[in-house]
Amino acid sequence: xxxxxxxxxxIRLLPDRQPALFxxxxxxxxxxxxxxxxxxxxxxxxxxxxxxxxxxxxxxxxQDGLLQLGATLPPVRPAGFIFHISRCGSTxxxxxxxxxxxxxxxxxxxxxxxxxxxxxxxxxxxDARWQRRRHGLLEALFSLYAHYPDGVAKPLIVKxxxxxxxxxxxxxxxxxxxxxxxxxxxxxxxxxxxxSTSKGWRSLKDNPPLANEVFGWNGCSADAMTNEExxxxxxxxxxxTAASCLSSRTEIVDYEDLNQARLVRxxxxxxxxxxxxxxxxxxxxxxxxxxxxxxxxxxDDRARKQASATKEIRLAARTWAMxxxxxxxxxxxxx
Amino acid sequence: xxxxAILAPVPVVxxxxxxxxxxxxxxxxxxxxxxxxxxxxxxFDALGHTGTTFTWSGGGAPSNVESFINALNGGATFxxxxxxxxxxxxxxxxxRLGRELCAPVTTQLRAGCGHWxxxxxxxxxxxxQIAGARCFxxxxxxxxxxxxxxxxxxxxxxxxxxxxxxxxxxxxxxVVSIHTSTSLDLMRWVVELLAKDPSLHAPVPRFQDPxxxxxxxxxxxxxxxxxxxxxxxxxxxxxxLDDNAPSLAGVRPAGSEILNDExxxxxxxxxxxxxxxxxxxxxxxxxxxxxxxxxxxxxxxxHFLNDLQDLPVSRFYQEFENNYSxxxxxxxxxxxxxxSILEFRSA
Numbered sequence: 001x002x003x004x005x006x007x008x009x010x011i012r013l014l015p016d017r018q019p020a021l022f023x024x025x026x027x028x029x030x031x032x033x034x035x036x037x038x039x040x041x042x043x044x045x046x047x048x049x050x051x052x053x054x055x056x057x058x059x060x061x062x063q064d065g066l067l068q069l070g071a072t073l074p075p076v077r078p079a080g081f082i083f084h085i086s087r088c089g090s091t092x093x094x095x096x097x098x099x100x101x102x103x104x105x106x107x108x109x110x111x112x113x114x115x116x117x118x119x120x121x122x123x124x125x126x127d128a129r130w131q132r133r134r135h136g137l138l139e140a141l142f143s144l145y146a147h148y149p150d151g152v153a154k155p156l157i158v159k160x161x162x163x164x165x166x167x168x169x170x171x172x173x174x175x176x177x178x179x180x181x182x183x184x185x186x187x188x189x190x191x192x193x194x195x196s197t198s199k200g201w202r203s204l205k206d207n208p209p210l211a212n213e214v215f216g217w218n219g220c221s222a223d224a225m226t227n228e229e230x231x232x233x234x235x236x237x238x239x240x241t242a243a244s245c246l247s248s249r250t251e252i253v254d255y256e257d258l259n260q261a262r263l264v265r266x267x268x269x270x271x272x273x274x275x276x277x278x279x280x281x282x283x284x285x286x287x288x289x290x291x292x293x294x295x296x297x298x299x300d301d302r303a304r305k306q307a308s309a310t311k312e313i314r315l316a317a318r319t320w321a322m323x324x325x326x327x328x329x330x331x332x333x334x335x
Numbered sequence: 336x337x338x339x340a341i342l343a344p345v346p347v348v349x350x351x352x353x354x355x356x357x358x359x360x361x362x363x364x365x366x367x368x369x370x371x372x373x374x375x376x377x378x379f380d381a382l383g384h385t386g387t388t389f390t391w392s393g394g395g396a397p398s399n400v401e402s403f404i405n406a407l408n409g410g411a412t413f414x415x416x417x418x419x420x421x422x423x424x425x426x427x428x429x430x431r432l433g434r435e436l437c438a439p440v441t442t443q444l445r446a447g448c449g450h451w452x453x454x455x456x457x458x459x460x461x462x463x464q465i466a467g468a469r470c471f472x473x474x475x476x477x478x479x480x481x482x483x484x485x486x487x488x489x490x491x492x493x494x495x496x497x498x499x500x501x502x503x504x505x506x507x508x509x510v511v512s513i514h515t516s517t518s519l520d521l522m523r524w525v526v527e528l529l530a531k532d533p534s535l536h537a538p539v540p541r542f543q544d545p546x547x548x549x550x551x552x553x554x555x556x557x558x559x560x561x562x563x564x565x566x567x568x569x570x571x572x573x574x575x576l577d578d579n580a581p582s583l584a585g586v587r588p589a590g591s592e593i594l595n596d597e598x599x600x601x602x603x604x605x606x607x608x609x610x611x612x613x614x615x616x617x618x619x620x621x622x623x624x625x626x627x628x629x630x631x632x633x634x635x636x637x638h639f640l641n642d643l644q645d646l647p648v649s650r651f652y653q654e655f656e657n658n659y660s661x662x663x664x665x666x667x668x669x670x671x672x673x674x675s676i677l678e679f680r681s682a
Contacts, residue, residue, distance in 0.1 A: 016612060021634045024609045026570060060567035071348040123635045125654065129642070 005069050007033050007149050008059070010141065011046050013066070013111040020122045020130035027066045027111070031057040034149040038098055039292045040091050042109045048292075063137060070140020073147050079103070079155035080179045080270035081171060085238040086162040086200070087193035088185035088255040091289035092298075094159040096263040099280040100272035104154040106145050108161045112138060116160065116167040118214045135174050157270060163201040165238040166214060169245040177249060179270050182242045184328055185255035187321035189305040191231045191313050205230050228312045232320035239324035243331070252328055256302065336372060336428060338435045341463065341488055347435070355436075356459065356492055356515060359473075364486035369465045369509065372428060378446055378507055379403040381415050388414045407505035412447040418509065423680070425509075427601065431644070432461075432511060434607050437577060439514040448505040453498040459513040462489045467506035471499045483508070493517075516576060524572055525562060534558060578621035580605040582675050594668055598679040600651060602644040608676070610637050622676055632658075636667055640677065647682065 011030045016022035032049050033056070039045045049056045061069075080097075084090035094107045106112075115134045121127050146156040165182075172180065194202055204211040204222065211222035211230075215237045222230055242252075251269055253262060263284075267274040288296035309317075339347050342362055354360045379400040382389055389396070391411035397403035407413065415421065419429035419442045433440040448467075453474075462471075464483040471481045471489065474496055483489055483506075491497065493515075529535050535558065540547050562568070582605055602608075604622045613619045619628045620637065629637065639654060640646075651668070652661055659667075671677045 018631075021618070021631065022610060022612050024611055026567065028566065058566040060570045062570060062573075065570075068348055068351065071346075072352055123658070126635050126638060129638065 005072070005144075006147070006151050007031055009144055009148060010066055010111045013063070013114045013137075015114055015117070017119075018122060019119060019134070020126040023063055023130075023133060025063060026060045027063055029059045029061065031059075032149065037104065037106065037145075037148065039107075040095055040290050041107050041292075044292045063133075066140050067136055070137075070143045073143040073151070074153065075139060076143050076146040076153055076156060078142055078146070078158055078175065078178050079272065080157045080181065081175070082157065082159040082181045082183065083165045083168050083242065084159075084162055084183035085165065085185065085187075085190060085235050087190050088183045089258045089289070090159055090162075090183050092258060092284065093181070093183065093253075093263065093266055094157065095289050096280075096284050097157050097267055097270065097272060099284065100155075100267055100274050102154050103157060103272055104146055104148065105157045105159065107159045109141070109145075109158070111141055112158065113161050113164055115141070116164045116171070118166045118216075120213045131170075138174070155270075155272060157272075161200065162238060163204075163214070166216075166241055168242055172245045172247060172250075176247065180247075180250045181266060181269065182250060182252045182328075183255065184239060184252060184325060186302075186306075187232060187235045187317040187325050188309045188314060189255075189302060190235055191228065191317055191321075192305040192309050195227055195231055195313065201234055202231070226312065226316070228310075228316035229320060232313075232316035235317075236321040236324045239321070239328050243324065243328050246331065252331060254329060336369075337431055340368075341461070350490070351436075354490060354492075355513075359478075359481075359492065359495065360490040361478075361481050361483075362488040362490075364488060366485040368486035369463050372425065372463065373444070373465050373507070373509060375404060375466060375507060376400050377422070378413065378444060381418075381421055381444065382413075384415060384421055386416050386420075388412075404505055407446055408448050410447075410449060413445065415444040416441075418442040418444040427645070429511075430603060430605065432513075433580070433605055436513055436515075437573070437606065438516070439580060439605070441512045441514070443510040443512065444507075445510055446505055446507045448501045448503075450500040450502075451498060453496060455496045456491050456493055458493050459515055460489075460491045460495075461511040461513060462491070463509040463511065464488070465507040465509055467501055467504045469499050469501045469506040469508065471497050473497050516572075521569075521572055524575060525559075525568075529559065529562060532558065574609070577606040577609060579624045582623045594648065594665055594672070594679050596649055596652075597682055598648050599682050600640065600646055600648055600668065600677050601680050602640055602677050604676045608637055608641045610634055610641075620676075622674065625674060627670075627674055627676075633667060636664070640671070648679070 008029045008031050010027050012028035013025075015025050019025075030046060030049060032045070035045060035049055037045050039048065082090055082093060091107065094105050097103055098105045115137055119130075122130075142156060142158065145158070146153050168180075168182075201214075204214060205225070205227070208221050208223040211217070215234060217233075220233075225233065242250075246252075251266075253266065264274050287294055288298050338350070342350050342360075343364075345360065345362055350360065379397065381387055382396065382403070389411065390413075391406050391409075393406060393409050393411065397406050419426045419440075421444075425442060429440050429442050462483065464485055464487045466485050468482060468484045471483065473479055473481075481489060534554075537551075540551050543551075565571075582603070606622070608620045608622065610618055610620055613628060617628055617630055618634055618637075619626050621627075636651075636655060636659075639651070643650075648668070652664055655664060668677070668679075672679065
């Protein structure tokens with residue numbers, strides 16, 4: 001069967017805030033052509049493609065359109081998933097996996113993030129219905145990614161945003177056999193990195209009902225927390241959630257243990273062949289992973305972050321995050 | 336019977352993406368495949384139905400199905416347009432196909448033997464061979480001839496020219512016309528959109544200098560191009576088509592229109608219900624151009640009906656008995672029935 005739509009990928013999927021109720025929401029597509037998806041983040045490639053002249057074409061379909069196009073391709077079993085707690089070397093890991101020939105690595109795609117967003121239950125019938133539908137939408141998305149740009153399936157690694165960790169248990173149910181890597185880091189260092197930003201899960205502090213819904217907080221509310229407590233609690237929830245669904249196909253790695261040898265072992269964990277790519281991994285480890293130009297050198301900032309942690313950060317981390325971090329580091333799944 | 340059953344083993348998604356509107360498709364099937372849709376007896380019974388054309392030079396009207404088939408064998412022809420009004424199962428079949436294809440669907444019954452004149456399809460056709468055999472000849476296709484036997488199906492895109500014949504035995508077929516919209520239909524809708532733009536109500540500068548006239552046409556071209564370039568254009572057009580799809584007139588068996596615990600609920604809306612948010616606490620659906628508002632807690636009921644399409648009333652009550660009273664559920668069903676979203680049939 002001919003595979004229509006090659007070279008096009010969904011870039012935005014904005015479900016309703018209650019997606020189980022309303023499924024008639026649009027999906028925005030962009031014509032990537034054959035542009036390699038090799039920037040650290042998919043959003044960077046989107047921006048690059050949109051900046052071309054003449055402008056890349058865009059198109060809007062319904063969610064059913066995404067399901068239909070995904071169904072024209074053979075289903076794929078992803079080669080691996082990467083979840084993490086933020087600012088912990090996940091981008092370095094995904095960049096290094098691109099060194100394995102023929103591998104498609106998708107880093108923090110907005111459509112998959114939109115589909116993984118945790119929502120409050122509505123009714124048993126609709127919740128079950130939405131679970132089936134979003135599973136189908138994710139399968140369609142993964143099929144499109146894996147077959148991009150030429151219709152030939154490639155090993156697919158999907159790195160999710162840190163907030164998607166809250167859906168890790170569901171992903172393990174849907175894809176129990178897919179190798180899954182969970183990356184952690186000393187919560188003090190992560191909080192120092194994230195406390196002054198307002199992006200991603202940090203922005204949810206301004207929407208306490210949504211934050212409570214996403215992180216499953218009962219009896220405490222984001223608006224009553226300091227920034228330090230909020231960050232620490234979120235990191236604790238990430239690690240608590242990951243620890244609750246570990247399986248034989250899950251490995252954990254700590255940022256402080258990420259080195260060239262560990263990166264090669266991670267690739268092998270995902271079944272990827274990297275012998276020829278080892279020199280490339282060494283080069284990648286020497287660069288700042290988030291720079292799309294691949295020029296900025298990597299700076300080991302652990303000491304600087306530890307030194308700049310305030311006592312409020314240390315207290316919050318000790319109270320709300322370190323117990324989960326220590327527990328997860330003690331698990332046998334630590335790579 | 337739905338599209339998946341008609342097209343098996345060709346997947347519906349392959350038909351929609353690779354054949355519909357572009358190329359013909361022949362699907363071989365089991366001889367009894369379409370037996371549940373129609374029989375020779377039902378075709379004979381339709382002789383007295385409004386809209387039937389039975390042409391026979393051989394004598395009086397046939398008195399039974401055997402003489403009907405003999406008449407067809409002797410050169411009689413039979414056609415019934417809008418066959419979906421013949422009985423409710425054909426009506427349901429047409430509605431279901433219309434929902435799956437997101438296009439108005441009408442059906443015609445045809446029967447006869449011998450040669451039929453060359454025709455050009457004015458819309459997409461799906462020909463279901465109920466009984467007998469017919470040979471189709473195409474003047475401009477890679478396969479010049481296709482033989483349809485009982486259980487086979489043939490899809491022909493619009494503007495396909497063909498002739499057909501049933502040389503040895505009468506053929507009975509159900510011809511499904513799929514009235515997909517064309518570029519011209521889309522442009523008519525775009526013109527309606529553009530009519531809301533005040534700048535397009537400016538007069539044409541017929542008597543001004545060339546520069547002014549060129550500037551006028553350039554601006555017009557930009558305005559039209561901007562509308563045609565909008566990424567959401569086709570999605571919005573499709574939504575408008577679905578919202579305004581006309582109801583398909585059905586056949587309601589006498590005495591089955593009343594809601595009772597023994598009845599079945601049958602969804603008769605022309606399209607799958609698109610449930611949309613109207614605000615923080617309410618939603619709406621649009622069917623046959625009419626917008627109906629509902630509170631959020633009615634949405635599980637709408638989705639349930641949308642998914643099942645044909646179910647006993649008792650099953651509906653049982654599914655939601657923990658959340659709603661039976662009186663409330665009955666009132667909800669009554670509202671939908673009054674707006675031709677569903678109807679009740681005796682089981």
